[in-house]
Amino acid sequence: MLRPMTPVLRSKTELLNILNAFHQGEYQTVIDTDSASFSKSNAVQLRVLQLRSQIASGFAEEALADIAHEKPDVPDFKAVKALALLATGNTSEALSEAESLASASPENATVQVLGGTVLQAAGKTEEALALLTKHQGNLEAYKTPNLLSPSKPY
Numbered sequence: 001m002l003r004p005m006t007p008v009l010r011s012k013t014e015l016l017n018i019l020n021a022f023h024q025g026e027y028q029t030v031i032d033t034d035s036a037s038f039s040k041s042n043a044v045q046l047r048v049l050q051l052r053s054q055i056a057s058g059f060a061e062e063a064l065a066d067i068a069h070e071k072p073d074v075p076d077f078k079a080v081k082a083l084a085l086l087a088t089g090n091t092s093e094a095l096s097e098a099e100s101l102a103s104a105s106p107e108n109a110t111v112q113v114l115g116g117t118v119l120q121a122a123g124k125t126e127e128a129l130a131l132l133t134k135h136q137g138n139l140e141a142y143k144t145p146n147l148l149s150p151s152k153p154y
């Protein structure tokens with residue numbers, strides 16, 4: 001007999017399919033996901049994955065426009081903005097944003113991964129690794145140092 005999922009377990013597993021789709025390159029699936037079915041605790045992470053999917057699909061300008069409508073004080077969205085700026089060729093502004101985030105929100109998982117990616121792409125490998133090593137069980141931050149590539153920083 002199956003027991004119903006507890007709210008804590010449901011919260012941890014509802015992003016699993018979306019995370020898998022993102023890492024398998026199924027970006028349109030991620031973009032098209034309806035956020036209404038997600039808990040508030042996972043809404044930011046879902047939106048981050050949707051924006052990253054836009055960037056990875058070649059729509060960084062559109063992602064920047066969408067980020068402008070998000071909460072400006074959320075470090076996760078600032079980190080996505082830095083990645084989008086990098087993808088549009090605005091490396092200096094992306095680097096400035098990433099350095100600011102690395103200083104202000106070094107414990108944020110999205111800042112670690114995306115900020116680290118921007119730092120590496122800008123040639124600041126030591127700073128990128130220093131930021132990424134601050135992770136606490138974040139598998140994406142753990143694997144990113146081995147995958148950093150200036151040619152596809154998504």
